[in-house]
Amino acid sequence: MKRFLIPVALFAMLVGFLAVGLRLDPREVPSPLVGKPAPQFELPRLASPDQKFAPLDMKGKVWLLNVWASWCVSCRAEHPLLVALAKQTTLPIIGLSYKEVRGDGEIDAGKIASGDELQLAQKRANAWLAARGDPYTLTALDLDGRVGIDYGVYGVPETYLIDKAGVIRYKHIGPVTREALDEKILPLVKELEK
């Protein structure tokens, strides 16, 4: 009897390890920024580039920072959810347009004059939002991705939940899903808004 128990126990252990291991996504790198103050920046707003947006402007509010780009296919998948969220709740969603022009592999960024890049990014981002709805309180333009580096962005879309004191409380990598919203983000928002 004991002789059979050992292989069975070993097999059960293997199944246990696989059950956990196969569910882990190696792409999901835990962000060291969770629990730290959101990095400061000042970027032009999509609607009026002369005006700047800084995370400090959101002090006292719980808000989402959603990193997106028009060339990002997954952003297209998550967008309807953000549009619905903006309609249902008062939670401000700030868009961070990440490398709108340079990030698009189909554009040779070297051929675009720096003055034109802003205009082109504006045109592309606005067209995208016009076609799919604009859930954002406002969108800030991170043309060169420098702010993205400060936020540890390594794939688009990524979404950050930031509390009233400006501390990052949660980071979602990849498209926001209904489950992530219902199980993680919204309960956390409720707690933080108290």
Added chain:
Amino acid sequence: MTNGNAPKEVALGHPCGIMKILIAVTLALFVTLAQGKDAVPMAADEAVEKRMVAISDELRCLVCQNESLSGSHAELAQDLRREIRTLIKQGKTDAEIMEFMVSRYGDFVRYRPPLKATTYLLWFGPFLLLAGAIAALVVYLRSRGRRIAASAESSETTLSPEERRQAEALLKQSEMNESENKR
């Protein structure tokens, strides 16, 4: 997917794998052509470049996760290499640059993770497994030795005089058969 550039939104640039090797080989073919032209003087940047490569060798590319930052063609890797160059030019030390990367992307970016509470299992896990395996081996060998000794002992005592006679008869018989065969 809805269009041809599907992998891009996650990969932020070139896809990993075979395409990249093909591109690398193609580019390598052009190296000899490129050498025909005058070399661009880059003495000032050479030191920076060397340090940048040394640092980025220690860092993981977040997009193609099994590649180092220095060897990756992913767009984010290019951005980060540019960032490292800037930091070097600002006079930052290697440790400061490492800290810059770790504070943004976590210990995961380092190919040599630091020794601390959360990484103890990572560092000592293999030795723990080895110790466990050795302990299991010792336990097994001991019980096996005991079992063999016990069975040797018991077989000596349990053979009845009748059985012993039978066994000896059998042995004798086989000896006779053998000697007949030899003839």
